[in-house]
Amino acid sequence: MNRPSIIDAGLSDGVAIVTGGSRGIGRAIVELLAAAGMDVVLSYRQDAVAAAEVAAAGQGLRITAEPLDVRDAAACTAFVEKVVDRASRVDLLVNNAGVIRDNPLTIIDEEELRVVMETNMTGTFNMARAVAPHMISARHGKIINISSVAAEKGGRGQTNYAASKGAINGFTRSLAVELAPRGITVNAVAPGVIETEMSREVRERAADEVLSRILLRRIGRPVDVAYAVWFLASRYADYITGEILHVDGGFKME
């Protein structure tokens, strides 16, 4: 009997879109999926230099960077259409683009609420809605949403962020039900505290407190999250849908 190689994750030559792929967790996801043989298109909102650096650093890998504000539904549709026009398909969407604007509830202003909900939650909706018709027609595809441990464990000053990620969890489960008849899986990865620019303030402000809540007593690396995304994107996770995979070193609720 011919056994498939254990290292053949079934990703070679697939086409992936990773939003917010120019830095941090997004960059690690882009690099790992490209190393696995995928043709990866990353989106970035502002940091064109960082995005170009990601694309250029992947020597011999297929990484393209394109600007996109995921809050703009029409722009999301146009972005996906451009990918499909070039590559004839889209096999994987990783909704990673997200922002954080922490403040206690009583002093969160409208802008801090709006930009977090629109980027994290509505952006996820917009991109999934843009790729879904293509995946439905192809009867194939995977959508992976980057959520957060904050969605279930809470966090001081993170009512807006936690609400947006909680919405992503509900969205993930509902979309999994909706797309299952066409064999499309929808899952989420919920990172804990990861060593990125986005979490720098939290880590600097409350390093000891943060570490005391993590069973494995270390801050996560972006690649720790990327490995989980790789797994859910691979053929090894073909029977997993509607799941929220926590990658948080065992993060305890306070």
Added chain:
Amino acid sequence: MAVYPKIAEIIAAALPCEIEKVKPEASLIDDLGAQSIDFLDIIFRIERAFKVKIPRGKIIEEARGDLSAAEFDQRGVVSEAGQVRLKAFLSEVPPERFPAPLKVADIPRLFTTETFCKMVIRQQRATAAAPVSKPA
């Protein structure tokens, strides 16, 4: 592009089913076994193939004619006046296929291959007749 052959091809590919079964009078749900996600796929493929936009609920909105939504849909059931409008609009559907009472949610059960052909032709005509915006 000839409308009917392409619509039949799209329906056969989307469900999927043998193209021979996609006759003009075939009901997508009752004869061809289409599910709601199949309708989404068919509409998407039609929009791409014919370069038209088909807004959600378009068929029912057009079938209503001069009836208001409240006059057409009475607590989820198509009114008598609504049934008259619907039968005239969906003239390709044999009258005996219209149940009485007819639930609004069951209207898609009436749709046939020809229903989609007529929908595309209407959209193409509407697009052709739309005024072209002049540059400033």
